[in-house]
Amino acid sequence: MKTATPATSADVAASNLVVMRGTVANEPTMRDLAGGASVLQLDIATKVRSDVSDAVVTNTVPVAWYDPTPAQVRSLEVGLDVVIVGSVRRRFFRVGGQTQSRTEVVVDRAMPARRRTSVRSSLMAAAAEVSRAVEQQAR
Secondary structure (H helix, E strand, O other): OOOOOOOOHHHHHHOOOEEEEEEOOOOOOEEEOOOOOOOEEEEEEEEEEEEOOOOEEEEEEEEEEEEEOOOHHOOOOOOOEEEEEEEEEEEEEEEEEEEEEEEEEEEEEEHHHHHHHHHHHHHHHHHHHHHHHHHHHOO
16 A cells, blocks of 8 residues: 655646647736736637537637736737646635636646647646656656
8 A cells, every 4th residue: 555645746737737729719918916926817719529519619718827928928819829738726716795716727838839849848848747747656
């Protein structure tokens, strides 16, 4: 029987990994947070095959990018085909005395899909994270 070991950052990253390709669906919005950070919020439209029929449907996924550079912000425009590597997070907040939640993809890396070399290296880095975590878990 294996004993539990503390999770490393690689374990955590590999257990909550999102790789998504889609198009920027709306004009990105920058917000300044109370703690001093800024977050760029946008939606990514992805096409998937329906579970019910063989039809292709569009899903819109909310995305949050914390502290992007000005150049990164300028690079995103509606309709741009992008690849995003990140994680899923559900956050809770209060609005008008009510607690609400939002599930979103938090960006670690984002790039235009046309930048094939950047996309390939980001995907390889994500695969390496998962592979390292699986190998460590098997020990």
